[in-house]
Amino acid sequence: xxxxxxxxxxxxxxxxxxxxxxxxxxxxxxxxxxxxxxxxxxxxxxxxxxxxxxxxxxxxxxxxxxxxxxxxxxxxxxxxxxxxxxxxxxxxxxxxxxxxxxxxxxxxxxxxxxxxxxxxxxxxxxxxxxxxxxxxxxxxxxxxxxxxxxxxxxxxxxxxxxxxxxxxxxxxxxxxxxxxxxxxxxxxxxxxxxxxxxxxxxxxxxxxxxxxxxxxxxxxxxxxxxxxxxxxxxxxxxxxxxxxxxxxxxxxxxxxxxxxxxxxxxxxxxxxxxxxxxxxxxxxxxxxxxxxxxxxxxxxxxxxxxxxxxxxxxxxxxxxxxxxxxxxxxxxxxxxxxxxxxxxxxxxxxxxxxxxxxxxxxxxxxxxxxxxxxxxxxxxxxxxxxxxxxxxxxxxxxxxxxxxxxxxxxxxxxxxxxxxxxxxxxxxxxxxxxxxxxxxxxxxxxxxxxxxxxxxxxxxxxxxxxxxxxxxx
Amino acid sequence: xxxxxxxxxxxxxxxxxxxxxxxxxxxxxxxxxxxxxxxxxxxxxxxxxxxxxxxxxxxxxxxxxxxxxxxxxxxxxxxxxxxxxxxxxxxxxxxxxxxxxxxxxxxxxxxxxxxxxxxxxxxxxxxxxxxxxxxxxxxxxxxxxxxxxxxxxxxxxxxxxxxxxxxxxxxxxxxxxxxxxxxxxxxxxxxxxxxxxxxxxxxxxxxxxxxxxxxxxxxxxxxxxxxxxxxxxxxxxxxxxxxxxxxxxxxxxxxxxxxxxxxxxxxxxxxxxxxxxxxxxxxxxxxxxxxxxxxxxxxxxxx
Numbered sequence: 001x002x003x004x005x006x007x008x009x010x011x012x013x014x015x016x017x018x019x020x021x022x023x024x025x026x027x028x029x030x031x032x033x034x035x036x037x038x039x040x041x042x043x044x045x046x047x048x049x050x051x052x053x054x055x056x057x058x059x060x061x062x063x064x065x066x067x068x069x070x071x072x073x074x075x076x077x078x079x080x081x082x083x084x085x086x087x088x089x090x091x092x093x094x095x096x097x098x099x100x101x102x103x104x105x106x107x108x109x110x111x112x113x114x115x116x117x118x119x120x121x122x123x124x125x126x127x128x129x130x131x132x133x134x135x136x137x138x139x140x141x142x143x144x145x146x147x148x149x150x151x152x153x154x155x156x157x158x159x160x161x162x163x164x165x166x167x168x169x170x171x172x173x174x175x176x177x178x179x180x181x182x183x184x185x186x187x188x189x190x191x192x193x194x195x196x197x198x199x200x201x202x203x204x205x206x207x208x209x210x211x212x213x214x215x216x217x218x219x220x221x222x223x224x225x226x227x228x229x230x231x232x233x234x235x236x237x238x239x240x241x242x243x244x245x246x247x248x249x250x251x252x253x254x255x256x257x258x259x260x261x262x263x264x265x266x267x268x269x270x271x272x273x274x275x276x277x278x279x280x281x282x283x284x285x286x287x288x289x290x291x292x293x294x295x296x297x298x299x300x301x302x303x304x305x306x307x308x309x310x311x312x313x314x315x316x317x318x319x320x321x322x323x324x325x326x327x328x329x330x331x332x333x334x335x336x337x338x339x340x341x342x343x344x345x346x347x348x349x350x351x352x353x354x355x356x357x358x359x360x361x362x363x364x365x366x367x368x369x370x371x372x373x374x375x376x377x378x379x380x381x382x383x384x385x386x387x388x389x390x391x392x393x394x395x396x397x398x399x400x401x402x403x404x405x406x407x408x409x410x411x412x413x414x415x416x417x418x419x420x421x422x423x424x425x426x427x428x429x430x431x432x433x434x435x436x437x438x439x440x441x442x443x444x445x446x447x448x449x450x451x452x453x454x455x456x457x458x459x460x461x462x463x464x465x466x467x468x469x470x471x472x473x
Numbered sequence: 474x475x476x477x478x479x480x481x482x483x484x485x486x487x488x489x490x491x492x493x494x495x496x497x498x499x500x501x502x503x504x505x506x507x508x509x510x511x512x513x514x515x516x517x518x519x520x521x522x523x524x525x526x527x528x529x530x531x532x533x534x535x536x537x538x539x540x541x542x543x544x545x546x547x548x549x550x551x552x553x554x555x556x557x558x559x560x561x562x563x564x565x566x567x568x569x570x571x572x573x574x575x576x577x578x579x580x581x582x583x584x585x586x587x588x589x590x591x592x593x594x595x596x597x598x599x600x601x602x603x604x605x606x607x608x609x610x611x612x613x614x615x616x617x618x619x620x621x622x623x624x625x626x627x628x629x630x631x632x633x634x635x636x637x638x639x640x641x642x643x644x645x646x647x648x649x650x651x652x653x654x655x656x657x658x659x660x661x662x663x664x665x666x667x668x669x670x671x672x673x674x675x676x677x678x679x680x681x682x683x684x685x686x687x688x689x690x691x692x693x694x695x696x697x698x699x700x701x702x703x704x705x706x707x708x709x710x711x712x713x714x715x716x717x718x719x720x721x722x723x724x725x726x727x728x729x730x731x732x733x734x735x736x737x738x739x740x741x742x743x744x745x746x747x748x749x750x751x752x753x754x755x756x757x758x759x760x761x762x763x764x765x766x767x768x769x770x771x772x773x774x775x776x
Binding site for chain 2 (some may be wrong): 085117173175176183190286287291293302303304348353396397400404429444452
């Protein structure tokens with residue numbers, strides 16, 4: 001096998017750097033060349049957006065560009081206020097200061113949180129404006145070229161038509177991208193920045209100013225004191241352990257169950273499958289809260305075990321303060337109940353898709369059923385489901401429902417928020433939603449991301465399905 | 474009598490003994506399946522039985538959780554009556570139905586359009602978008618909830634069902650992998666030949682690809698519809714804990730059990746609520762099973 005040596009790595013790094021440099025200079029050169037080559041109206045478009053389009057009677061398009069420029073400039077200059085916090089030019093200053101007005105009974109305190117949020121929003125607006133600005137120049141330049149070739153500048157109707165054809169991807173992606181930017185990208189960036197501030201329960205937004213603290217929240221992990229330093233490693237350890245066991249118990253159990261149901265000669269396959277599918281269809285808050293009640297200290301299962309003399313006193317399955325492993329073991333067991341049907345369903349589909357001629361060929365070669373099973377069925381399932389195994393492992397690292405609804409992190413560790421069964425994500429939830437310690441929560445979120453990203457990079461990018469992602473094209 | 478047949482070079486197969494061992498292994502299989510089925514049905518049946526349990530305590534209240542006997546001693550519809558007249562459950566149910574009916578239309582459209590573009594159209598920033606989508610998917614989904622909450626507040630939208638619809642639908646563009654896997658399998662030759670016939674990209678998508686994509690449309694729509702019935706986190710944070718009239722079923726029933734006042738007497742009412750929620754969802758799911766399995770298998774194979 002080919003192994004990358006250090007020289008290769010160095011070369012690869014240099015060529016990546018080279019590519020990056022090329023890309024920037026290419027964009028810059030393109031900009032200059034376009035400017036030199038363009039007609040006077042297009043040149044004016046560099047300053048007054050839409051001028052080139054209007055000069056070519058692309059009135060609607062030109063007006064749109066012009067309006068965007070005007071409103072952008074108005075926002076940047078006059079910085080309109082929402083909740084008495086400005087967006088626009090002032091927001092950029094606020095982004096760096098995070099507020100200066102401590103406030104008294106006459107003036108309210110600057111809201112550092114909104115200042116940060118609107119600062120990021122303003123940077124986003126500038127980036128979007130830049131994209132529109134370049135589009136404006138390109139659009140006017142395209143009209144130049146069209147006319148030079150002896151044609152005409154495209155009409156508004158033609159532009160719309162092109163959105164349904166050669167630029168169909170723009171029409172299809174725009175709504176999705178707007179949604180993603182506002183409700184996923186922007187909030188994620190915001191929370192990443194929060195990790196570098198002291199925005200916590202002692203600095204509630206709008207009452208006390210908070211400020212940038214650099215890497216302090218991260219270095220605090222090593223300080224040996226405080227929630228994050230004491231509880232981080234135990235929570236991380238349990239998260240990984242949980243993800244490992246939850247993934248593999250479900251995986252192996254699900255495959256065994258699928259083999260059992262799909263066994264030759266077993267009748268009423270659909271009936272058996274349906275019994276287990278009901279578990280998938282049942283909303284998790286129902287099944288998990290039911291399990292919690294069933295297994296509670298004075299619940300039916302304990303009552304049955306005590307009454308039938310198997311145990312003397314009730315077992316605290318989900319909150320045994322003396323031994324956290326009782327709750328942990330119980331959670332993983334209940335998760336088997338929750339998760340096996342899903343793997344079973346998936347494996348059933350795969351089992352039915354194994355090409356029959358593989359078995360026929362094996363039979364002709366004199367293979368026994370056992371051999372066929374271990375040399376065809378098992379490898380086939382393993383091969384096909386490896387990507388699933390990876391996504392499932394990552395899914396379990398961030399599996400919120402099972403832990404939160406079953407134990408809520410209990411048994412608790414006195415003095416700390418993270419309990420013995422808290423995962424990184426439930427800890428993050430408690431830190432932000434319950435405790436308002438947003439900065440620590442944010443650090444936990446970033447660390448969770450680093451773990452899931454590492455797991456993904458190590459496996460997913462190497463997997464066939466990513467590298468040959470467009471093999472079908 | 475033992476008959477043997479000669480297979481080319483293969484071991485002679487002894488029919489009778491195979492039959493006997495088959496029967497034993499079948500009996501074992503049925504036993505295992507029955508035990509497993511009982512384990513899987515036990516909690517579900519327990520909830521159903523409790524929903525119909527109408528035992529009263531000495532102060533003439535519904536008795537709530539009973540540990541001494543699995544099967545109820547008195548059966549009736551009292552819990553449902555209580556649920557629909559004395560709690561806000563009807564309101565929660567309608568809230569959830571409203572949110573999920575709009576969400577599933579919006580999400581399905583967003584998911585399918587992104588999936589199709591990523592699968593079949595070539596454009597400059599395609600790989601960039603794909604990578605950004607993967608990276609964003611790796612952050613814990615609710616890490617950004619605080620920011621979302623304040624963005625909605627700036628838009629004056631917090632604590633309305635409309636906000637919840639926006640939050641559920643807006644992320645749908647990122648969940649395109651399974652549908653993309655499906656579109657990848659549609660042969661490119663089909664699309665190229667339609668292009669030669671003069672079809673535009675939008676016509677190809679709406680008139681040729683979509684009619685072929687019934688399974689994946691149903692799969693995507695099913696998951697999007699069920700989502701709001703299962704979600705617990707976003708509904709709780711965005712609509713606020715105290716606005717009981719805005720709860721969805723998941724939040725409402727959770728607080729019924731683990732709210733500020735833990736009242737174990739409401740357990741049977743909670744059970745009745747679970748049954749009312751579960752019946753339509755499970756039925757829908759079982760009816761659409763075929764498409765669900767197709768989607769899950771496609772997703773697993775493609776990764």
